[in-house]
Amino acid sequence: MAGIVGYGSYIPRYRIKVEEIAKVWGTDAESYKKGLMLQEKSVPAPDQDVITMSVEAARRALSRAQIHPQKIGAVYVGSESHPYAVKPSGTVVAEAIGATPEVHCADFEFACKAGTEAMFVAYGLVCSGKIQYGLAIAADTSQGAPGDALEFSAAAGAAAYILGTENVAVEIEDTYSFCTDTPDFWRREYQHYPEHGGRFTGEPAYFHHTLSSAQGIMKRSGTKPEDFKYAIFHQPNGKFPMLAAQKLGFKREQWEDGRLSPTLGNTYSGASPMGLSAVLDKAAPGDLILLVSFGSGAGSDGFILRTTDRIKDIQGKAPKTKQQLDCAKRYLDYGTYAKFRGKILKAD
Amino acid sequence: MFPAKIWREFPQRYRLEAAKCKKCGKVFFPPRLVCNACSHREFEEIKLPWEGTLVSYTIIRTPPSAFSDQAPYAVGIIETIPGLQITCQIVDADLDKLHIGQKLLLEFRLIQKDGKQGVLCYGYKAVPIDAHNS
Structure with missing residues (x-):
């Protein structure tokens, strides 16, 4: 039966607390903490985007899958924050992990389900026998306008799944x-x-x-x-x-x-x-x-x-998601967060 | 940044591909056409590990214009395999806690943008090894 051969995740180290955002916009932090159950969120560093997080998550998925990247027949990246409007994120990812050139590559968009779309299609190709392995990535550096309710939640992270029919860890x-x-x-x-x-x-x-x-x-x-x-x-x-x-x-x-x-x-x-x-x-x-x-x-x-x-054999072959979420966090004030996210710009 | 220039560097910037002399074993990063130790011209492609030891570093406080938003930032010399050192930025780190001999991981990061409309240049930067990534 086809399924997941390897998986990996990537979470940036930077965080901002709900109170720090609420303080700037005069909103009630407690309403977000109690009402929406939000405490803090991840923030990408200025040199991180969907492509960089996808590459790191994919490399971790390869560590767990223990396959040669040349056996990957499809690289699909699902996101609503692809760095380029025209030029696929997946081409950079495929090149960086060594999956090029005999690989089908596409970017997916469907708001927050673009990642499972990528998984859905890669799984279908694996089941059909058209490809041996497919890499599906779900990643975003989510956007939320300053002061909007979305700003309290819009975060960054990536997960990558290698799908195949041999040595399956998750059917x-x-x-x-x-x-x-x-x-x-x-x-x-x-x-x-x-x-x-x-x-x-x-x-x-x-x-x-x-x-x-x-x-x-x-x-x-x-x-x-x-x-x-x-x-x-x-x-x-x-x-x-x-x-x-x-x-x-x-x-x-x-x-x-x-x-x-x-x-x-x-x-x-x-x-x-x-x-x-x-x-x-x-x-x-x-x-x-x-x-x-x-x-x-x-x-x-x-x-x-x-x-x-x-x-059980693959869980320890790459950093776990909760350890990335809970350990070695670096907290930002709102000003630095705004600079990191391009919400304030230095004069030319 | 001319796209062709960064495109030529993808094997090194993206995959840390180096060249090992088939005669004397010396490793070059980036690769060379002729070994400067034995003048041999045949090389084996190897990949450097995505980790290393900090050999030296400096803090950049007056950066070139493309990096002005990032100052102050660290640039380090990192030994990935014995005798082979690479130079790159060190990020996600407290600058006052960097120390020679520190173990570092290399991560895939955005190196620079060619203005607002140009190509994006990706490559490796170093980050501390800690509970987040080990």
Whole structure:
């Protein structure tokens, strides 16, 4: 059965606390901490972007997969913050890891589910036998306008998955996709920051699609919430994935390990794939896992995964996600954060 | 930055590809056409490890214009394999805690941008080894 052969994640070291952002804009930090369950978020260094984080996550996935990069037949990067408007991020990633030139390469966009889209397509090509291995990456240096509610959550991180049919560490048992035209969040051409529909992003968008996708894949596969050891949902904040899990009937011990957003923030395309990487870091052989992404616009991809005996062999071959999240953090004040994110510029 | 110039450097900047003389074993980074130790012209491609030891460093406080936003920043000489040293920026580090002999990892980073419209130049920079990445 096809599945994940290797995985890797990358989280920048820099962080900013919710209080530091609230202090500048005169907003109530407690409302974000209690209402949306956000404490702090990751911030990319000025020399980090989707390409650099993707390369680091991919190199870690290769360390766990222990395959030659020339065997990778597809490199797909899902993001809504590709550094180039025209020129694929994936070409740089493929070149940097040594996968070129016989490789199919494409960038994916679908708001926050671009990463699972990449996984979905790479998995399909592997299943069809068209390629031996496929590399799917979910990465973002998320944008949030100064003072906007998104600024409290928009974060940075990447997760990479190598899919194949040999030496599989996590079998993919089923996939499912649910999609409608729902304009809850968007960014028009040439605009730097996204716009959103406020509370419209909740029930008709996030919850309708996330719950429908989870229910759809469980119905098709004949599974129930109690069958799963872990469940990971898209996490635009700390509250939404918790509510989605509760509405579906999952218990805290099933979703807590895959919910990174309270201290990571919303890594957009990276969000649910990074939650999966944290779960895989501690999963035992035979664990059944539900992964449900969400992308504004809107759609949701569902995956049912089961770990094999090989998961124990690969967990320690690269830095784990939680250690990157919790260790050696470097906190920023708002001024430095604004400089790092290009929100203030030095005069020419 | 002319795109062709940085394109020629991808094997070194992206993958740390070096050349090892097939006759005397001396390693060159970047590669050379002729070994300066034995004048041999055949080389084996090897990849340097993405880690090394800090041999020396300096703090740049008056940078070239392309790096003016980053000052002060550290540039170090790092030994990746015995006898072979590379030079690069050291980032994500407290400048007052850098020390000779320190173990460092190399990470893939953005080196510089060619203005607002030009090509992006990527390559390696060094970061401390700690609980975040070990």
